[in-house]
Amino acid sequence: MAAPVHVMITGAAGQIGYALAPMVCRGAMLGPDVPVVLHLLDIPPAETALKGVAMELVDAAYPLLKGIVATTDVAEACKGVDVAVMVGGFPRGPGMERKEVMGKNVAIYKGQASALEEHANPGCKVLVVANPANTNALILSNYAPKIPKENVTCLTRLDHNRALGQVSEKTGVPVSDVKNCIIWGNHSSTQYPDVNHGTAGGKPIREAIGDDAYLDGEFIATVQQRGAAIIAARKLSSALSAASSVCDHIRDWVNGTPPGTWVSMGVVSPGGEAAYGVEEGLMYSFPVTCVDGKWSIVQGLTIDERSRALMDATAAELKEEKAMAEELIAAM
Numbered sequence: 001m002a003a004p005v006h007v008m009i010t011g012a013a014g015q016i017g018y019a020l021a022p023m024v025c026r027g028a029m030l031g032p033d034v035p036v037v038l039h040l041l042d043i044p045p046a047e048t049a050l051k052g053v054a055m056e057l058v059d060a061a062y063p064l065l066k067g068i069v070a071t072t073d074v075a076e077a078c079k080g081v082d083v084a085v086m087v088g089g090f091p092r093g094p095g096m097e098r099k100e101v102m103g104k105n106v107a108i109y110k111g112q113a114s115a116l117e118e119h120a121n122p123g124c125k126v127l128v129v130a131n132p133a134n135t136n137a138l139i140l141s142n143y144a145p146k147i148p149k150e151n152v153t154c155l156t157r158l159d160h161n162r163a164l165g166q167v168s169e170k171t172g173v174p175v176s177d178v179k180n181c182i183i184w185g186n187h188s189s190t191q192y193p194d195v196n197h198g199t200a201g202g203k204p205i206r207e208a209i210g211d212d213a214y215l216d217g218e219f220i221a222t223v224q225q226r227g228a229a230i231i232a233a234r235k236l237s238s239a240l241s242a243a244s245s246v247c248d249h250i251r252d253w254v255n256g257t258p259p260g261t262w263v264s265m266g267v268v269s270p271g272g273e274a275a276y277g278v279e280e281g282l283m284y285s286f287p288v289t290c291v292d293g294k295w296s297i298v299q300g301l302t303i304d305e306r307s308r309a310l311m312d313a314t315a316a317e318l319k320e321e322k323a324m325a326e327e328l329i330a331a332m
């Protein structure tokens with residue numbers, strides 16, 4: 001058996017942490033034969049709950065789990081980490097926009113950036129989940145300049161999977177045969193879920209559904225508002241689906257996307273034509289394929305005028321969030 005991969009989960013005593021840790025130990029993130037050591041970080045008020053999670057992981061006797069570091073010390077948690085899943089932070093409640101938790105969470109990500117830079121393994125892959133996910137990832141990347149920009153990403157795979165799920169429900173095609181939807185932009189209500197290049201059961205999605213008014217209206221709103229709908233229904237934000245999408249994101253990034261398939265990832269925009277005109281340096285969700293642990297933006301997609309306007313609107317919100325985060329940090 002290969003050497004274990006060290007996977008850090010921050011906010012490990014929280015809802016997503018509790019759903020995610022067992023998935024990682026079952027091989028859903030890195031593969032059924034890859035041993036793991038879990039690094040679980042939370043804050044001192046959650047220390048007892050964190051210990052409880054670690055106890056349960058021991059009790060589950062996972063064959064792939066080769067060790068657990070459960071700690072409230074960020075430097076200790078980051079030591080020797082290969083994959084860092086940054087879930088720690090404050091979730092939004094009913095009626096809030098994700099950027100409303102920005103003040104608290106941006107400060108956390110600035111602080112944890114240096115710990116990661118100093119203690120994680122070179123080549124560590126970072127996935128930011130906590131909201132506002134894109135902006136937290138951007139701040140982390142800016143304050144950890146030694147970590148290559150392309151190694152810091154944020155989660156929009158949940159939105160991507162939600163889009164696939166909605167198309168599957170509407171068409172009756174199993175979700176495994178729905179492909180290549182795209183989430184452009186921010187993990188927020190301005191994201192643009194785009195079906196123009198996707199297929200369901202081998203047919204273009206627009207043809208399979210045959211209802212452009214639905215696809216241009218209700219479909220987009222449903223995917224954009226799905227997080228809020230789950231909060232309204234559960235009184236808690238998505239956890240099972242978030243954890244599962246985290247595993248999908250890391251698995252495809254590390255092991256490669258299946259042939260003919262792309263996925264959505266929040267990545268730093270390289271700017272220019274290769275980034276569909278999205279300003280360089282924004283943490284923006286694009287369609288990507290992954291090979292040998294590296295992502296590349298899918299090239300050559302035709303963007304119609306409607307899509308362009310929606311892509312620009314979500315980029316504008318990201319610019320606004322970036323400015324807001326910088327202001328908050330300057331005032332710290």
Ligand SMILES: NC(=O)C1=CN([C@@H]2O[C@H](COP(=O)(O)OP(=O)(O)OC[C@H]3O[C@@H](n4cnc5c(N)ncnc54)[C@H](O)[C@@H]3O)[C@@H](O)[C@H]2O)C=CC1
Nearest residue numbers: 011013014015016042088089090091129130131155158242
């Ligand atoms: N990008 C995405 O698709 C999604 C993002 N989220 C976001 O993920 C985050 C976590 O959600 P839940 O697990 O439901 O929240 P939760 O409140 O159940 O858990 C968060 C955990 O983070 C811990 N924490 C707070 N500050 C910390 C710090 N400085 N270092 C380490 N841990 C810290 C808390 O003690 C808590 O245990 C939220 O920001 C939520 O909005 C949730 C669902 C989907």
Ligand SMILES: O=C([O-])CC(=O)C(=O)O
Nearest residue numbers: 092098131227228237238
């Ligand atoms: O909506 C929220 O606050 C949690 C989240 O990011 C999601 O479920 O997409």
